[in-house]
Amino acid sequence: MKRNMICVTCPRGCRLQVVKDGHGKLTVSGNFCARGVKYAQIELSDPRRMIASTVRVRNGIHAVVPVATDQPIPKALILDAMALLKRVVVDAPVRMGDVILPDVLASGVNIVASRDLAGRDAAWSP
Amino acid sequence: MSERFIASDFDVVVIGAGPAGLAAAISAKENGAGSVLVIDRESEAGGILQQCVHNGFGLDTFKEDLPGPSYAQRYIDRAAAAGVAFLFNTMVTAVSRDRRVLTSNDRDGVREYRGKAIVFAMGCRERSRAQIRVPGTRPAGVYTAGTAQRWVNIDGFLPGRRFVILGSGDIGMIMARRLTLEGAKVECVVEINSYLSGLSRNLVQCLQDYDIPLLLRHTVTKIIGNKRVEAVEISAVDERWKPVAGSERAVPCDTLLLSVGLIPENELTRRVGIEMDPLIGGPVVDNRYATNLPGFFGAGNVVQVYDLVDSVSSAAEIAGRSAARYAAGTFAADCGSMPVHPGKNVRQVVPQRICPASLAEDPIALQLRVAKPLEGPVEFRVIGGDRILVRKRFPYARPGEMATVMIPKAAGSAFRETDEVRIDAVPLAEGIE
Ligand SMILES: Cc1cc2nc3c(=O)[nH]c(=O)nc-3n(C[C@H](O)[C@H](O)[C@H](O)COP(=O)(O)OP(=O)(O)OC[C@H]3O[C@@H](n4cnc5c(N)ncnc54)[C@H](O)[C@@H]3O)c2cc1C
Numbered sequence: 001m002k003r004n005m006i007c008v009t010c011p012r013g014c015r016l017q018v019v020k021d022g023h024g025k026l027t028v029s030g031n032f033c034a035r036g037v038k039y040a041q042i043e044l045s046d047p048r049r050m051i052a053s054t055v056r057v058r059n060g061i062h063a064v065v066p067v068a069t070d071q072p073i074p075k076a077l078i079l080d081a082m083a084l085l086k087r088v089v090v091d092a093p094v095r096m097g098d099v100i101l102p103d104v105l106a107s108g109v110n111i112v113a114s115r116d117l118a119g120r121d122a123a124w125s126p
Numbered sequence: 127m128s129e130r131f132i133a134s135d136f137d138v139v140v141i142g143a144g145p146a147g148l149a150a151a152i153s154a155k156e157n158g159a160g161s162v163l164v165i166d167r168e169s170e171a172g173g174i175l176q177q178c179v180h181n182g183f184g185l186d187t188f189k190e191d192l193p194g195p196s197y198a199q200r201y202i203d204r205a206a207a208a209g210v211a212f213l214f215n216t217m218v219t220a221v222s223r224d225r226r227v228l229t230s231n232d233r234d235g236v237r238e239y240r241g242k243a244i245v246f247a248m249g250c251r252e253r254s255r256a257q258i259r260v261p262g263t264r265p266a267g268v269y270t271a272g273t274a275q276r277w278v279n280i281d282g283f284l285p286g287r288r289f290v291i292l293g294s295g296d297i298g299m300i301m302a303r304r305l306t307l308e309g310a311k312v313e314c315v316v317e318i319n320s321y322l323s324g325l326s327r328n329l330v331q332c333l334q335d336y337d338i339p340l341l342l343r344h345t346v347t348k349i350i351g352n353k354r355v356e357a358v359e360i361s362a363v364d365e366r367w368k369p370v371a372g373s374e375r376a377v378p379c380d381t382l383l384l385s386v387g388l389i390p391e392n393e394l395t396r397r398v399g400i401e402m403d404p405l406i407g408g409p410v411v412d413n414r415y416a417t418n419l420p421g422f423f424g425a426g427n428v429v430q431v432y433d434l435v436d437s438v439s440s441a442a443e444i445a446g447r448s449a450a451r452y453a454a455g456t457f458a459a460d461c462g463s464m465p466v467h468p469g470k471n472v473r474q475v476v477p478q479r480i481c482p483a484s485l486a487e488d489p490i491a492l493q494l495r496v497a498k499p500l501e502g503p504v505e506f507r508v509i510g511g512d513r514i515l516v517r518k519r520f521p522y523a524r525p526g527e528m529a530t531v532m533i534p535k536a537a538g539s540a541f542r543e544t545d546e547v548r549i550d551a552v553p554l555a556e557g558i559e
């Protein structure tokens with residue numbers, strides 16, 4: 001089996017040529033660094049992505065606070081995880097790293113707050 | 127809210143509290159500036175990063191894959207710890223050649239601050255419909271991708287249900303994914319060139335992952351709708367971007383997003399009479415990020431639109447250090463700088479001038495974009511007179527992806543023998559010298 005893919009691990013976006021022989025062994029070329037090989041392996045067996053979104057905040061300086069997965073999540077779970085996030089509302093203040101949804105869909109991945117978000121009436125200076 | 131400042135005089139005044147302004151301010155403090163003031167028209171620091179909720183930031187700086195707001199948070203925390211002063215909700219309306227900064231806000235009205243050195247860090251803004259001239263009616267529902275990004279990611283509302291995105295810039299592709307995840311339908315991304323204008327990784331993780339079609343060599347030829355967008359007409363184009371007759375089709379949608387490029391935000395810079403690079407739209411700077419006007423420095427996207435915020439931060443640190451030195455009176459105004467010209471296959475290069483003397487302290491990074499995609503191995507050559515002073519090879523070079531060529535410290539003596547240099551991008555298939 002032969003496949004071309006683009007490594008999404010970093011902004012360089014190397015074009016990988018991946019060949020799988022009869023014994024399931026992968027040969028990867030076109031990668032600038034070793035992470036490209038790992039990406040190709042995972043992409044063929046258990047593709048994952050980082051995802052980011054927002055959740056509603058009560059009494060915050062903004063209406064929503066940005067959140068993201070703390071590690072890549074299986075692609076197949078992305079839409080279900082998004083549906084769960086839609087129902088979440090948190091109270092300000094929020095701190096960066098606060099766990100918003102632990103162990104989403106039993107994937108072992110947490111969804112955490114991406115920034116501090118002060119309450120609406122708190123005096124806030126950075 | 128930020129504090130009320132009694133003082134009007136600062137060693138360094140930074141205009142803009144985005145990643146560039148933050149990194150420049152922290153670096154100015156670390157390099158000895160006693161007082162540093164950062165002014166921003168927004169209510170908080172972080173600049174555009176606060177609306178860039180996706181991951182992909184900080185791989186160079188922190189060796190971590192961070193969302194934009196987390197990258198900003200780290201710099202905000204560092205700036206607070208370093209004792210940088212902030213003034214928010216405040217617009218800088220003008221600066222003068224003697225480094226007075228005129229501001230306006232609701233609380234103080236019009237007020238003047240003075241800096242011994244000034245750092246411009248106003249970032250960039252998006253090209254809008256006026257700059258690309260899409261014909262048709264003028265209904266509601268035509269926005270820049272960045273405006274939509276702000277609405278979705280900060281204000282928490284979706285500006286439409288069915289989208290077409292014009293331009294394959296990164297912000298457009300990232301918004302295509304974001305809107306899809308929020309439950310909207312993105313019909314397609316339309317790109318007039320035959321190549322992607324953003325990063326290839328975004329093609330995979332923003333479009334292909336969600337089966338969003340990318341139409342290369344197509345454009346929007348008409349906007350249809352009275353009060354609100356009802357459809358857009360999409361046509362194929364030829365090599366000269368002319369619509370191909372008979373190829374047009376109407377795609378129903380309620381919103382058209384424009385992701386057709388960013389331009390440095392430089393009204394203040396221009397009005398004070400600083401020399402500009404007309405192609406890039408930013409001030410001409412040397413490798414210390416000094417402009418031609420003494421005491422004025424440029425940091426981040428005002429200088430050029432960088433691909434990665436990590437490069438914004440590292441360039442801004444140099445600008446902040448230069449500003450601190452200028453304020454302290456230890457900055458060599460005349461460093462004997464020479465111009466760096468974009469040569470064969472190179473569209474632009476920053477810095478536009480280099481001071482060979484700086485090589486005694488640090489290597490110099492030249493950041494450039496090629497004029498067209500070069501898909502095979504490429505060698506960048508820095509040439510002075512008829513000598514190749516520096517070479518660097520890449521497996522390929524694309525206009526959408528900025529390349530960095532380092533001039534090592536050891537090259538210092540070679541640069542002292544020339545008074546201008548040029549940088550070429552030579553496809554290696556054309557023969558190695
Ligand atoms: C919509 C959009 C989306 C982007 N998405 C990405 C992305 O996903 N990844 C990426 O790496 N890069 C992205 N970029 C590029 C991004 O701008 C840079 O990576 C980075 O934010 C640049 O930092 P900066 O500090 O130079 O500019 P900015 O972050 O734009 O900060 C400039 C600051 O200056 C302030 N300002 C401007 N003029 C004045 C004035 N006259 N008075 C007072 N304050 C002023 C602004 O309010 C702003 O806070 C995006 C850019 C835009 C416009």
Ligand code: SF4
Pocket residue numbers: 007008009010011012013014031032033034035036037039
């Ligand atoms: S192979 Fe390495 S350098 Fe290339 S995109 Fe993947 S992580 Fe980046």
